[in-house]
Amino acid sequence: MRQALTFVATILFASAVSATDAQPFEWTEGQFDFVATGDVTEGKKLAKKYRCRKCHNDDGISDDEEIPSIAGQRATYMYKQLLDYKNGNRISKDMKKVTRKLSPDDMVHISAWYNSLDRPAKIGNDQMLVIKVCDSCHEKDVVEEDGRIEVAPVLDGQIRQYLENTMLAFKQADRSNDLFLRMQSVSHKLTDDEITRLSRYYGAADLEE
Numbered sequence: 001m002r003q004a005l006t007f008v009a010t011i012l013f014a015s016a017v018s019a020t021d022a023q024p025f026e027w028t029e030g031q032f033d034f035v036a037t038g039d040v041t042e043g044k045k046l047a048k049k050y051r052c053r054k055c056h057n058d059d060g061i062s063d064d065e066e067i068p069s070i071a072g073q074r075a076t077y078m079y080k081q082l083l084d085y086k087n088g089n090r091i092s093k094d095m096k097k098v099t100r101k102l103s104p105d106d107m108v109h110i111s112a113w114y115n116s117l118d119r120p121a122k123i124g125n126d127q128m129l130v131i132k133v134c135d136s137c138h139e140k141d142v143v144e145e146d147g148r149i150e151v152a153p154v155l156d157g158q159i160r161q162y163l164e165n166t167m168l169a170f171k172q173a174d175r176s177n178d179l180f181l182r183m184q185s186v187s188h189k190l191t192d193d194e195i196t197r198l199s200r201y202y203g204a205a206d207l208e209e
Contacts, residue, residue, distance in 0.1 A: 038112025065161035072119025160203030
């Protein structure tokens with residue numbers, strides 16, 4: 001299955017390389033094995049060294065609607081995002097500054113550390129039929145049981161406004177580093193109101209609550 005997905009990714013991303021000639025990410029068996037070597041203890045040390053807590057806090061749970069909570073996030077997803085920031089496939093001045101100092105080994109260990117932390121609970125109100133479609137890629141137990149942990153991030157417990165902003169960014173093509181262009185395709189079919197409702201379903205309590 002992974003070989004087939006990798007082939008599809010190669011085709012879809014052939015025309016998606018940015019103007020900076022950054023190469024799109026491609027999962028291989030070797031990449032999966034590499035991420036699995038992440039060491040939690042080493043990752044904790046590196047997170048402290050590079051001051052990840054400055055934005056993500058010691059527990060990996062954000063208190064800023066523009067910054068995601070990364071506690072309990074899939075190590076595979078975080079590793080890819082760190083590479084994307086470093087290679088220019090995802091844009092953030094702050095994350096570019098940090099990731100340029102990180103080696104791939106550092107990224108694997110840091111991802112393992114934040115993956116080991118407890119994730120905040122989602123609210124889960126405002127049920128929608130589209131939830132089943134979203135869960136096919138994002139629901140932690142469903143996806144990981146099927147072995148497709150590379151597909152997408154865990155959404156449960158994320159900052160609500162961050163989720164909404166991210167879905168809108170994909171819809172408006174302001175963000176385009178999604179594997180197989182799935183989020184751009186899905187979010188384009190959603191109304192802004194549906195995006196807001198989805199963010200409230202998956203998100204944690206509002207920061208002011």
